[in-house]
Amino acid sequence: MRERMRLYDAEWAPSPRRVRIFLAEKGIDVPREAIDLRQGDQLREPYLKVNPRGQVPALVLEDGEILCESAAICRYLEALHPEPALFGTTPLAIGRIESWTRRIEGDGYAAAVLALRCWRCARAGLRFATGRSPGNGRPCRKSPNWHYGRK
Template structure:
C-alpha cells in the first residue's frame, strides 16, 4: 500500500503523526500542492475529489480522508490505542475530535481560504467548480477561533491531554489544527497558558516532526 502525502498540508500531517505514534512505516508518494498536482489527471484517477491524503491499498482500493485512514490503521494495529480502549474513552476522544474539527479547524479554513489572494475562486479545497471567496466567512473564522481557543484553554486547566489521561487522536487533531491556523494568521493568545503548555508537550513528542 502507499500513502499519497503532501509536505505542508494539515490533513496529511495528521496521518503522518498518527503513523509515527504507531511506529508504522509506509511508502509515501508526495503530491505537490503548490503546483496543483492534486488536480492533475494522474492524481484525480486516484482520488477524484482532488484532496490529500489518500491511502491506496494493495488491491487498488483507495481510502480518503485523514480520520478514516487513521481508523483503518488503528484497526490493523490497535496498540498503542489512539482512539480509546474503553467505551467511555472512545466517546470522549470522538467528541473532542469532532469539536476540534468543527470549531477550530473549520475556523482556520474559513479564515485562510476567504482572505488569502492565492485562494481566489478556490474557497473550498479539492476539485470544485470556481468557488468565490466570501469575506464574511473569514471574519466568522476569527470569531470561531477565539471562542475555540478560549474553551480549550479552560478545559486544559487541570489536564495533561485533551480527551483522556493519555495522548490520543484528539491531541493529534488539535496540534495539527493549531499549527495550521498560523497560516491563516490565527494565533493562540499568550494568555492561553494551558494551551501553550499542552502545545509544548505535544510538539516535543518525536511524532510531531513526522
C-alpha cells in the same frame, strides 16, 4: 507480489499531517508520495485517478482499494494495528476522544480552511460571502472552485 500501502501526502496540509502523526505514534512505516498543492498537482492526472475529488491524503491499500479521508485512514490503521490504542479502549475513552476530535475538526480545522479560502478573496480585493474575510472590497461571488485555485 502484492504492492505495499502508499500514502499520497502534502507536507504542509493539515489532513495528511494528521495521518503522518498517527502513523508515527503507531510506529507504522508507509511509503509516501508527495503531492505539491501549490503547483496544483492534486488537480491533475495522475492524482485525479487516485482521488477524483483532488484532495489529500489518500491511502492506496495493498489490493488497490483507496481511502481518501484522514479520519477513515486513521480508523483503518487502528483496526490493522490496535496497539497502542489511539482511539481508546473503553466506551468512555472512545467517547471522549471522539468528542475532542470533532471539536478540533469543527472549530480549528474549519477556521483554518475558511481563513485560507478568504485569503484568496482578500488578495483579489473581495470579501468572502460569509463576511469573515480580512478583505474590505465588494462581496465575493466567485465559485468554490475559484477559492480552491481551480479554474
